[in-house]
Amino acid sequence: MNGLLKIPTRSFEAWQEDLLPVNQPATDGFIEPPNLDPWLRVQALNVIRHAAALRPFCHKEFGTDPASPSDAHIDAANELIGNLRSQLREMSQRVGKSASDAIAQPDVERLQELLIRKERSHDWVQAIEQIWDFYFELFGQRQSRFGDWLLACDRIALDCYQYVYMGLGIPKSIPAPAPFSYMKTGFGPATFRRGISLTKLSKQINPFPLIQLPYHRLVNPWTLGAILHEVSHNLQTDLNLRQTIPNAIAYRLLKA
Known part of the structure; x- marks a missing residue:
């Protein structure tokens, strides 16, 4: 027809039937589920x-x-x-x-x-x-090259524990493990006490005190007095003083 190729006309259903698997019925609409x-x-x-x-x-x-x-x-x-x-x-x-x-x-x-x-x-x-x-x-x-620096911080923290526990007047073992120091960038030091849940640990209980120190504190050792401050928070917890001291103060105030 005017030099054009004549393409046979087929219905959509006929084409669909050709595309179905050989063992698949074309009339019931069922599709074989994949092997899971x-x-x-x-x-x-x-x-x-x-x-x-x-x-x-x-x-x-x-x-x-x-x-x-x-x-x-x-x-x-x-x-x-x-x-x-x-x-x-x-x-x-x-x-x-x-x-x-x-x-x-x-x-x-x-x-x-x-x-x-x-x-x-x-x-x-x-x-x-x-x-x-x-x-x-x-x-x-x-x-790392900071290992010895952090070890020195550990020794300071442990010395604080030894000094306090030796002066308690009653025999009492220092809780183990001892405080562990690590370096983290930031403005100031921080601590994470033993026995509290931490986001860093997926809300699990922290098994030993952590002393967090910024790099600029480690390279300026005259600022490491902050270790004593952070360790004191842990001593307060390990000696069960976090509630004892506030309760004693409240008792004295109410009694006055």
């Missing part, structure tokens, strides 16, 4: 691998010289991480069960249960990773 088994198995496997990757720290991992973290500090960090890892292992078992249930019967309810448990496990993994990263950086500073 490999994906479901991977969800449980990922949680297990995450739990295994969050390993404890080794005692000699950050060196063996005096500036290195003590075994007590590393053990305290490992205990905190270990308690959370044990809960993560329980979560991974529940994810595995949900995956098995979903493989056996991949309905909406079972798939949703798997995804909810997987999301909870993922959030738990992130919380543990935050703690692991914090201690990895904290202890890693002792391998």
